[in-house]
Amino acid sequence: MTELTDGSAARAPGRPRSERAEKAIVEATLDLLAAESGVAAVSIEAVAARAGVGKTTIYRRWPNKEALIVHALATAKAPLPVPSGASVREDLVELARALSAERRRKHARCFWNVVGSAEKHPELYARYRQVVIEPRRDVLRAVLQRGVESGELRAGLDLELGVAMLVGPLTMRAPMELFPEGYAEAVVDALLDGIRAPK
Incomplete structure (x- = not known):
């Protein structure tokens, strides 16, 4: 899987790289959070692997997994x-x-799992x-x-x-x-x- 990190490579057409990375991270977080084990399934390592990004890409945006989870939930709940x-x-x-x-x-189950x-x-x-x-x-x-x-x-x-x-x-x-x-x-x-x- 191609890693979605900021770098000097030529930008692919479509969404900017940073926006695509953030979307992949949020989607990966929600997918993990919706799993049967809920919050316990979410770690920076697991999100990075699922989203195809480096851990540093996540840490540049969120200081810890709790902040990432809250951001993902806010994104999912209109x-x-x-x-x-x-x-x-x-x-x-x-x-x-x-x-x-x-x-x-x-991702309706995410909210149930957090509660x-x-x-x-x-x-x-x-x-x-x-x-x-x-x-x-x-x-x-x-x-x-x-x-x-x-x-x-x-x-x-x-x-x-x-x-x-x-x-x-x-x-x-x-x-x-x-x-x-x-x-x-x-x-x-x-x-x-x-x-x-x-x-």
Whole structure:
């Protein structure tokens, strides 16, 4: 396998060498992370071998495997859509559909494996939550907060509880297990039944 490192050789057509190297490294990290052994399968040596790069190519970009894993996870998990703001229900349904669709992606098992290894790798999990999860939860919190301010949702709503009640049913099933038609909408409506402002 040709090593994808920076060097003086003529550049092949297509993507710049450094971009191709980074993509290969991220893909290799995600493939290893999706394996049955999860985080334990990932090492700089294993990633370098799978990606066809030298270890120095990886270390020039990331100081350790934890930083590499978090970057790879952030790359694989697309940002949530910015809701239109038409109504709380429409915004939550849009976000719920996006969350439920993620389990069909190639590397869905990666996230499951990282969460499952939180006890063994608490620093990695904490960094993953900070970099990948919390910005996404901020989008959900903002929708709920707007609903409180508009009077659609109860005053004094516990936003963290509301986020947990939405995300839980959409993320706790095993990866690649598809939801039935209309599941995202059903989750949102069940949530709203409990948090709507009284009429």
